[in-house]
Amino acid sequence: MSSALKELNETLGFKSNEVFLYGFLQNTFVIIHEDEDNKICVSIKFPNELDESDMERIKSWEKDGYAKKIEKDSDDTSSVEISFKSSNKDKIKEVLEDISGYYIGKYPEAKITCYGKDCTEETNIDIYELNGVPIPLCEKCAKELEKDLEKANIEEEAAPGNYLRGFLGASLFSIPGILVSFIFIMLGKIAAISGFVYYYLALKGYSWAKGKFDKIGVLIVSVTSLLFVVIGTYLSTIADIVIEVRKTDGFKDAPLSDVIQFAIAFAKLPEVKDDIQKNIYLALFVCGICIVVYAIQAFKSAGQKLTIKKG
Ligand SMILES: [Zn+2]
Numbered sequence: 001m002s003s004a005l006k007e008l009n010e011t012l013g014f015k016s017n018e019v020f021l022y023g024f025l026q027n028t029f030v031i032i033h034e035d036e037d038n039k040i041c042v043s044i045k046f047p048n049e050l051d052e053s054d055m056e057r058i059k060s061w062e063k064d065g066y067a068k069k070i071e072k073d074s075d076d077t078s079s080v081e082i083s084f085k086s087s088n089k090d091k092i093k094e095v096l097e098d099i100s101g102y103y104i105g106k107y108p109e110a111k112i113t114c115y116g117k118d119c120t121e122e123t124n125i126d127i128y129e130l131n132g133v134p135i136p137l138c139e140k141c142a143k144e145l146e147k148d149l150e151k152a153n154i155e156e157e158a159a160p161g162n163y164l165r166g167f168l169g170a171s172l173f174s175i176p177g178i179l180v181s182f183i184f185i186m187l188g189k190i191a192a193i194s195g196f197v198y199y200y201l202a203l204k205g206y207s208w209a210k211g212k213f214d215k216i217g218v219l220i221v222s223v224t225s226l227l228f229v230v231i232g233t234y235l236s237t238i239a240d241i242v243i244e245v246r247k248t249d250g251f252k253d254a255p256l257s258d259v260i261q262f263a264i265a266f267a268k269l270p271e272v273k274d275d276i277q278k279n280i281y282l283a284l285f286v287c288g289i290c291i292v293v294y295a296i297q298a299f300k301s302a303g304q305k306l307t308i309k310k311g
Helices: 003-012 053-062 090-105 139-158 163-174 179-185 192-208 216-245 256-268 270-299
Strands: 022-027 028-034 040-045 067-072 079-084 128-131 133-135 308-309
Touching: 003 022, 003 040, 003 053, 003 090, 022 090, 028 090, 040 090, 040 308, 053 067, 053 090, 079 090, 128 139, 133 139, 139 163, 163 192, 163 216, 179 192, 179 216, 192 216, 192 270, 216 256, 216 270, 256 270
Parallel strands: none
Antiparallel strands: 022 028, 028 040, 040 079, 067 079, 128 133, 128 308
């Protein structure tokens, strides 16, 4: 958690986990996090849907210049999302207290109800973290959800890996990536970017083949993309040689199979072989870094269990 959020939490006295600050303000429920630009974003959940006069009142903070943008949540019409211009904790607190004060003044009886499916419980609501995301739930719904998650976790663990299918899918989807390597080699460039392309294609192919996204799955996707970096670089170099050879007088009218045979033999010459290997190593090195960085993220989240715990 950033220092701006920590400071804000000292002012608000909310609960927190690694990502969110959350708590009740009057009869509203507030969740705070930082977006990718490190701007503070607040989601305020109200007991009921807001009407136009409520929105107008709340949006006045936009005009005042404190908030960059205030809008209704597109999925949840009783929620409002606010992104703030600055991380000034006093200003943010002022806005939140003003809005929650306004709301309870107008709707003193309204209460946040349980977020459980078809549940209207409004007393004994606690905040639970569902995979780290805070939601208000009654005890009964929390217990039911816990049971459902346990079941889902067990099912997920028992689900077939489909690793071979996944590998074949990843390979199949990676084939068009060879064209990208080829274009780069034609342009005389080392196809570092093609590493991303292969990783992306392998990922798509793996999920298309319904491969399981556990740690083995991430490994298969990574290895497939590295494999295709090698295959793609080699085949593209051969294709490049074929094109060059065809331009020479002796091979202009020769059948393609002869030219390919010649290109493969040519590629085995020590100097050419060294060159191709150098190309492959360099591509592997650059692509490997990209893939590793990307795969570490995927590896961390792969096979993670669904959790619920009291906030
Ligand atoms: Zn409930």
